[in-house]
Amino acid sequence: MANRAIGARRQEILRAAAELFAAHGFHGVSIEDLGRAVGTSGPALYRHFPGKEALLAAMLLDVSERLAEGGRARVATAPDPATALEELLRGHIAFALNEPALITVHDRELPNVAATDRHRIRRLQRGYLEQWVEVVGRLRPHSRPATLRAAVHATFGLLNSTPHSAGEVAKDEMADLLLTMGRAALLAPR
C-alpha cells in the first residue's frame, strides 16, 4: 500500500498556497502561481482540488477545525478558568507563531469561499470564539456577552498581528510578550 504518503501532495500544495494567499491575497494569486510554487505547472492542481475556491475552502476548514479542536482539548483539561485562559492564549500564540500565513489567510479570506463551505467555517470560528467568551466570562462575571465577544475579538487581533512584525524579536520572547499582553488586555477592564 502506498497509502503512506496519501494526501502528501495535497498538504504540500496547501502549505504553499497559504504563503501565497497571505502575501498577495486570494485574487492576487493565479493557478499558475500555485502550480509553480510546488514545482508543477498550472492545471496539475485540478488533480487534487476541484478548483481554486475549493482549495481555499479546504485550507480554511482545516485551520478552523484545528483551532476549535485545540481549544476544546485545552479547556477540557484545565482545572479552573484562569488556567483555561492561560492555555487558550498559549495555544493560539503557538499557532500564530508557527503558522503565520495560515492565521493571516484565516481571518482575511473567508468571503472568498462558496456559501456552503463559508457557513461551516464560520460555525467553527464562532465555536472557537465562544470557548474564549465562556472562559473569560467566568473571570469577568459583570461583563455583558457582547462586550466579552468584542474583547475576545480584539485579543485575536492582537495575537494575530504577529505575522506583520516577524523577525525582529525571537520566537520565545515574542510568545511571552503576547501572552502577557493578551492576558492583561482581557482581564484589565475589571
Place this chain on the structure above:
Amino acid sequence: MANRAIGARRQEILRAAAELFAAHGFHGVSIEDLGRAVGTSGPALYRHFPGKEALLAAMLLDVSERLAEGGRARVATAPDPATALEELLRGHIAFALNEPALITVHDRELPNVAATDRHRIRRLQRGYLEQWVEVVGRLRPHSRPATLRAAVHATFGLLNSTPHSAGEVAKDEMADLLLTMGRAALLAPR
C-alpha cells in the same frame, strides 16, 4: 470660482473604493465595480486617477499622513508620556471606529502599490510607529526597542480589529473598551 467642490468627486471615489477594497481586497474589485459604486460606469475614473494602483496609493498616502500628523499633534501638546499615550490611543481608536474600511485597507494592501509610493507610505507608517515607541519607551525604560516595536504593532492589531466585530457594541462603549485594553496591554509587561 467653482473651486468650492474641487476634488469632491475624488474624495467620493476614494471613500467608495475604501469600502470595496476592504470588503473584497484590491484584486477583488474591478474598475467597473469602482465606477458603479459612485454612479458612473468604469473608465470615468481615469479622469481622476491615472490608474487603479495610483488610486490605492493616493488612499494609503492620505491615511498614513493623517495618522502620522494626528499623532504628532497629540504628542506635542501632551504634558507627560502617560498623557501622550492616552492621546495616541484615543486618536487611533477614533480613527479605527470612524473609518474602519480605511484602517483595514491601510494594513493589508501596501504590497499592491508601486515601489515609489510604497516607500513613501512605509516611511510615514514607520514614523507613526516610532512616535508610539518613543512614548511607550519612556513609560517602560527597561524594554528593548525591538520589544517595544513588537508590542506597539500588536496593539495596532488589537485596535484595528474593530472592523471585524462591528455593530454588536455601541461606539462609545467600544472606544472605552479598546482604550482600556490597549493601555493594559502596552503597560502590562512592566
Place this chain on the structure above:
DNA sequence: CGCCGATGTTAGTGTTCGCTAACGGCTGGT
C-alpha cells in the same frame, strides 16, 4: 506482459480585466 490509477503535460476556450480611443455634453468666463 499488460493494464490501470495516479499524476503530470501542453493547447485551447470563453470570460474578465485594466486601460485607451474617440467622441459628446454641460458650465462658467469673456
Place this chain on the structure above:
DNA sequence: ACCAGCCGTTAGCGAACACTAACATCGGCG
C-alpha cells in the same frame, strides 16, 4: 455667442485568468 476645460459616455484592444480537453509517463499488481 463662443470657446475651454471638466467630466462623462461606448467601443474595443491585448493580456491574464480559471478551467477543460486530450494526451503522456510511470509504478505496482494481476
